[in-house]
Amino acid sequence: MTEIITAAMIVIGDEILSGRTKDRNIGHLADVMTAIGIDLKEVRIVSDDEADIVEAVNALRQRYTYVFTTGGIGPTHDDITADSIAKAFGVPCEYDEKAFALLGAHYAQRGVEFTESRKRMARMPRGAEHIDNPVSVAPGFRIDNVHVMAGVPSIFQTMLDNVVPTLRTGQKLLSETVHCPFGEGLIGGPLTEIQKAHPDTIIGSYPKYLDGSFWTELVIRARSPEVLDAATREVQSMVDGLAAATA
């Protein structure tokens, strides 16, 4: 029996909830998790509010193998992620020596003042480990199974690249897609039968609507190539049968 590795994501930021910024990190994390065989099971978008962040972190870190957060780790007053994560774990949030030295050197080299605000970016929960940020130095961090990363997409992506090699990964969920020129109303019945006959697969039906008519993308998922193949052939012959019947 292969271990199933699960994950959840917490997107932190009023700017996403107000619509001002359109999130681009959820889709990226989803793609990466699927590629490496981790099941992303839940995503929450919460506001810049300590109680909301603490609740989400504590709910999800106990339920899933990994939690990934984005947003709120910059130097301004509305960046409260580090404090909130520390509170969720019941540990102090304090200057991390290594991060402080790293940031201090970075600003000294550029002849830029290491302001109180900038120093804020060196704060993290006691016991956290860095996640390197080659783009703009200020690190993310990991504490237990929670990975805390930046919200700016280019920085998030590079931090995630550094995290991926450290994760346990499961057996990749394989998938096949069958294009179906019919709407869901016609295929729903037979598709239910195929799903019942192949309990080790997950068969998804995704309706697409274009220019007044529906078509459907049928996605068959399984961890075993043989199981996947058998179910996919049945789905394909169901679609072919319908096409012949309506031609």
Added chain:
Amino acid sequence: MTEIITAAMIVIGDEILSGRTKDRNIGHLADVMTAIGIDLKEVRIVSDDEADIVEAVNALRQRYTYVFTTGGIGPTHDDITADSIAKAFGVPCEYDEKAFALLGAHYAQRGVEFTESRKRMARMPRGAEHIDNPVSVAPGFRIDNVHVMAGVPSIFQTMLDNVVPTLRTGQKLLSETVHCPFGEGLIGGPLTEIQKAHPDTIIGSYPKYLDGSFWTELVIRARSPEVLDAATREVQSMVDGLAAATA
């Protein structure tokens, strides 16, 4: 004291969590809520799993004025939203007479068989009211403060257009944006002071990273135009002062 109206959203669908489909409904709902003065406070993306949907619905409907869901109301076996919402409310999920007649007439007119799968789309929790779907007839529904809508973006948007006039709306949160050519490290300190001096505003700082350097978008939000104006002027003069000092 103006009433604050809050909302949460639940996006239902494995296809979003796997990355196969990129969500386009969260940003749209966020924009619409902001435009009509409702505070979107939380979004959850959950899989096609009854227990997960029931838990999210029951957690959020008690906490916020309104809940909006997208996805899982089609005719196939993986469309379990109606059953899950009924379970969350502890009522039966059954054929709705009006929806059944509406769908029956629609398919009869097109000479299309009203299959068992298509009949599924007429099922909803007892006591639910329709949300009209001019695109493809099958209605969404509202039960208590929970609005259940389609996941296909064009259908979701037209359903939401039908829902908006039925909502109580609050006083719109006004906003002003100040472009700041400096990174957050430089402005964090003074910005914290301005936020403290203007407690009835929410000042957000959104770092942008382009071609190796940071700039920042500063967004000031308040319900009163006078309060907004006073804080915005202080933020603008802070930025102007920094520009003069570094020129």
